[in-house]
Amino acid sequence: MLDYEALHSWADRHWESSIIPSLSEFISIEALSPSFEPEWQQKGELQATIDLFCKWVEKQNLDGCSMTTMTLEGRTPILIINIEGTAPGEILFYSHLDKQPSKPELWSEGLSPLKAVRIDPWLFGRGSVDDGYGGYLCISAIKALQEHDLQHPSATFLIETCEESGSYDLPAYLDAYAEHLGNPDLVVVMDSGGPDYDRIWTTDALRGLIHGTLSVRVSHEGVHSGMAGGAIPSSFRIARILLDRIEDSKTGRILIPSLHTDI
Incomplete structure (x- = not known):
């Protein structure tokens, strides 16, 4: 039987001791999307965000986990993570690590886009919400299930670095590496929003462009x-x-x- 209190307690500890330090380091990387930084390849910051996240994932010691960074010629890199399931079904998690530009002068006093600032319960910094948290959240969900001996379906993570530029590199990767994405029964996109912070919001439809x-x-x-x-x-x-x-x-x-x- 699931012990919800123990699960919540684990999640709180994991957030403070594991996620916050790595997410704070992610905030310090400018990692501008290619439409805003033509020299993105030379700067290497998009790849740096992937390397940082991979380092954090490795520390989670997930069962059945493998990671692969994909780089097509002249295109922004993507990260694909596969976690073997212990129950039927396939889930595909999507998030991105590139960021929009920021103007430090528009930030409130005491805050900075490239410096993580904690004002309980909030963490302030560029890209932490859009969309750095996504991978941390979903990996942690799988980790929580494994820590408490709960079964889960197989999970694939597709994390790109071109979303803020319209994801123009993504179709090429979907064509080239479709076999790595499996045949998901559910696709979870960690890049939406909600009207308030008092509850969890689920978006089931979005207008496209x-x-x-x-x-x-x-x-x-x-x-x-x-x-x-x-x-x-x-x-x-x-x-x-x-x-x-x-x-x-x-x-x-x-x-x-x-x-x-x-x-």
Whole structure:
């Protein structure tokens, strides 16, 4: 029978003695996402966050755990962790270690983006919430189960370093290393939010983003509206017509059926 009190006590000790020190060190690494740091490869900070996290995972002494850093030519690195299960099922955990830029002058007095500051019960520092904590939390969940002799499904961790740039490197890795990700029954993305800190929030659906450039060309050179107005169609009118195929401009409803799927 599960002893919840013992489990909670273990989690509290683990948070203070194991997670906080490593997460604080993670905060000190700037680790800007590639869109904000063109020299990311030379600086090596994205890889440094992976190395730091791997060092912490090794100290957890998890049963059946293996780690592999993947690096495709010219792309930001990813970390894949596989933990053998003791029960049926497969879970895929996702998180990221890259960060957005920060402006120290906008931080409250006594706080700094690259220095971990503890003001109970909060830990302040850049990237700790978005999204450094994710891997620590999920690895610790598996560790807690193993510590208390509880069975768990097999778990795979996919941790990238390009999320804040739109994850443009991720599809290439998914294609190249799909066999390492298994066939998960559940995908847990540790990179969302909640309206308050009083309870745990679960997000079961998110709006996505499709980015593109629409160009409408009606003439190879500029013409005066007094001469060509009416003869040459309005580029704005054509653009509106094209966009109206995608979205109902009166209601905002997306008109592409495949984008309306059940979760």
